[in-house]
Amino acid sequence: MTINRVAVVGSGVMGSGIAAQIANAGVPVLLLDIVPETGAATGGDRSRLAKAALERLKGVQPAAFMSRAAAALVTPGNLEDDLGALADADWIIEAVIEDPEVKAALYRRIDTVRRAGSVVSSNTSTIPLTRLIDGQSPAFAQDFLISHFFNPPRYMRLMELVAGRHTRADAVAAITDFADRRLGKGVVSCNDGPGFIANRIGTYWMYSAIGAAFDLGVAVEEADALLSQAMGVPRTGVFGLVDLVGLDLMPHIARSFRQTLPLDDDFRQVYRDHERLRWMIDAGLTGRKGKGGFYRTETHGGIARRQAMDLDSGLYRPLATPTLPSVAAARQGLRAALAQEDRGGRFLRRVLLETLGYAAGLVPGIADSVRSVDEAMRLGYNWSEGPFALIDRVGAEWLADALRAEGRLVPPLLALADRRPFHRVADGRVQHLTVRGDYADAPVREGVVALSDVKRGRDPVARSESAALWDLGDGVLCLEFTTKSNSLDVGVMTMILHAVEVIGDGRGAWTALVIHNEGENFSVGANLDQVRSAAKDGRTDDLLRLNSVGQTALMAMKRAPFPVVGAAWGMALGGGCEILLHCDHVQAHADLVMGLVETRAGLIPGWGGCKELLARRFGVTDRPAGPMEPIKAAFESIRAAKVSGSAAEAKELGFLRPSDGVTFNRDRLLADAKAAALALVPGYSPPRPIELRLPGPTAALALRMGVDALHAVGRATVHDVAVAKELAEVLSGGRTDLLRVVGEDDLLALERTHILRLIDQPASVARMDHLLATGKPLRN
Structure with a gap:
């Protein structure tokens, strides 16, 4: 149907x-x-x-x-x-x-x-x-x-x-x-039972963690830091999560479980009706939707300060950075944190033993496989790993011994595992331990390709410190960023150039290129730390090289005799957006956040982003009549650092074409991108060069006047004005008029000239410093 x-x-x-x-x-x-x-x-x-x-x-x-x-x-x-x-x-x-x-x-x-x-x-x-x-x-x-x-x-x-x-x-x-x-x-x-999988385990985990924090005197910041850094739960930890979902919901969930769960279920032992929680609900301290919760933000004199609740007194105090040895050890891994003997280590051991032991005892009752349980906790609670993957990290034997040492029952499935992992790779295939004690291959879903599966047991076609090329099969190569946070540097751009060289004329072993990775974000742009350091040290040659190699790589990719498809999820900002703008086709995840945000760092796009967005706004072909409308649209998008909240909004903003694809399920993104690339191969020819007729100084003056007006009413800072005026020179075409054709190389030269005018200005460096330190733009 x-x-x-x-x-x-x-x-x-x-x-x-x-x-x-x-x-x-x-x-x-x-x-x-x-x-x-x-x-x-x-x-x-x-x-x-x-x-x-x-x-x-x-x-x-x-x-x-x-x-x-x-x-x-x-x-x-x-x-x-x-x-x-x-x-x-x-x-x-x-x-x-x-x-x-x-x-x-x-x-x-x-x-x-x-x-x-x-x-x-x-x-x-x-x-x-x-x-x-x-x-x-x-x-x-x-x-x-x-x-x-x-x-x-x-x-x-x-x-x-x-x-x-x-x-x-x-x-x-x-x-x-x-x-x-x-x-x-x-x-x-899921099997038909109370709470199904995710809430059954997740609710138990929350009550276990809250109870352990109260009993062991662990502060809310300490508990949340340990759970997020060592156990791989989201940064909200447990107390932040309760604030998010609402403290007042907890008694309702617990009441339902106590009414429906078997009398011998361990939830009845971990659940406690904490007096502090009842007091908070009665006082309206139910979390983000209430007057605060375990955390709150207080504003005094226009300055917002985060506070945390002291669990003993119920009073709020300034948010503190955890200094426990166990929190520091958590950065080295789960086992390192578990080995600590401070209150944090004891807290983590108790929560882990209770939660993982409980989860192991629920299979096959709540689900037929450990894989389903891990998937449910990853997708429903945003854990980086499910409980059985966590058991593999500490070792099934270690967990069983620790449970016995505390007089707890060892679940049959955990005993069945003995020294074996619940997940393994055999002959290049991912397998899971079954309730029978043997291993079964993870099911392969039609239309799903994971880059991690492609890479398993294989060598890349090429690799550098910044990027790698992988063979997706059927003549398609995949370029993967491997830098920290997928930031873009000379190494990434050099690998793009190498990919163009390897594929050649597109008639040999490879016929198309897909750009994709499985990081949290596609790319949030250029390595700003490197740019900031070069600007501070006056290393103009390094900045020129980064700009030149970036422009050369993206233009080589655009002019290549084979199709290039970008497969993007998460955020594609700044240089990440510029890469996608130069692709023949973008297969975007439905929730893609995309935009040219360089003005937040006191800069303008320098790898062709200005020219590509301007061309999109012109409809690629020149419009002799009324050029100011597309120029103003591109100018406002870049000046205000507009970003899309979805792929649909990215199309409205001109960052994506109407013809670009949208994939709702992340798991299907790479397969959809590969299919789109193969569909472009027959009869492929590169896009026509951009040729525009731009007004030049008259348009730049009009744009500058608009920004001056914003500054006069307090809606633009001094450096906002300075950055916008450099941007106006680029988008207006420089020293030109409507009788002359402005080509791609002309626009790239303008980008290069005007970004270099900004990059070492003290106000731009201050913006980069602030952005790197706080993640927020500086209004200077």
Whole structure:
């Protein structure tokens, strides 16, 4: 079956967020909620709840919608007047309160109007499927499953899927495929039990960590630093996470688990009704949505200062940098931190033993494989590794011995592993230990290619300290950045030149190039530390070389006789954006953050970014009439360091072409990029050179006057003006007029001249210093 229309019933935070992500995929969504009592009685807006939710979504941060066009695909309604419209939906998602009776009554109403064969699912995270379908029609049971999204639905990759013994296999396949390809989700199949996988383990872990911190006198900053640095959980740690999700939700989750979990489940031992937590909830200290939580920000005299709560007294104090030996040791690895005998080491050992022992005891109860458990925790809680990968880091034997030493039971699966890892590589294939005690290959999903799999057990075609070339097969090479944070330096640019040379005319062993990596970000630009150091030391030759090699490499790539495709996710900023602007095609992850942000460092784009964005705004071909509109558009994008919040916004800003591809699931990005590259090979020819007619000094004067006006009203600083005036000279074409043609080499020369005028100015160096130190732009 095909999913062409979706309905979501329940317009709360989760329901409306799910509707937004489905609309982001380009699918029309009907969002329904109840008729408010006042609406029914007074003739008011009967769809007020759903409409209010939709309006709220348009303003939330981080943004729920990827574009204005996506928001227009959501139609609000109500369950009285619009119930019949559910007949048009291929998939109906229920996201109402966690009350089995309320859900049951709603399902009976849905069943009277839905189309035969349409899929109905619940977003529940606590109620077993068997209870949800109890008393429903056989046809309903065949079409029903649980599809548990994580909040916020746009950004959290996990969707837990639970199918019943009556659920149709083709319904499971359809929802799995749609959630994977269209919504970008990692779909993990779970067994039907309380909390499924991620919340079952995640809630246990949170209560374990909170209890250990209270018992051992570990400060909130210390606990969060240890968990993030040693255990690989997000930087929020546990106390920051509780602040994020809301402290007031914790008792509800715990109550549900205590009601539904078996009497011998270890959660009952780790759970404690902390007096401090009850006091915080009563005082409104529920986290970010309240008056503060374990952390808060206080502003005095216009200066914001972060504070942390002292767990003993309940009083706030200035945020402190942890100085425990165990925190320092955590930077060397998990085992190093566990070996410490301070309170941090004792805290970490206790949390690790409890959490990993608990997780090992849940398989096969909550899932059929350890791989599913690890995937659920990675995608649902953003752990860098799942619990079984963590066991591999410390050793199954070490964990079993440590559990025995503390008088704890060793789970059968952990005993079965003995000295063996839960994950291994054999003959180039990733394998996982099964509950039978043997190893099974990890399943290979059609349309998924990981660069890490390509690299496993192979040598690159070429490698330097900054980059590497890998053979993707079918005549396609992949260029990978290998610098810290994927920053761009002379070595990266030299490897681009080498890739062009290796592929040659595109008629030999290789016919196309893909630029991709699996870092957190595609690239946040040039190595600013190197640029700053060269500017401070007056090493003009080094700066000239970096600029020249960068321009030469990107132009060689653009003019090459074979297609080049950029496959980007995360952030592509500054030089990273410039690389993508020179590609024939970009396959972008749906949440790509892209932009030319050099003005934040007191600079302008110097590797062709100005010329490429200007050409995009002109539509590549010259427009003799009215050149100021595209010039002003490019000028404002670069001057204000505008960035996209999504691939859709990148297209609106001109950083991506309308023809560039968008991939929702990160796992599919490289395969989609390779396919796009191969599709361009037959009959490929490089793009036509850019030729523009630009007004020159008259345009530069108009742009400068606009910036001076902003400065006069306090919206631009002194150095903002200085940077903008150099940018204006480039985008206006320099000393030219509308009778002359300005080519690519002319624009590159202008970029080179004007960036070098800025790069060693004290105000630019100050901006670079501040950006490197704080991650924030300096307003000087």
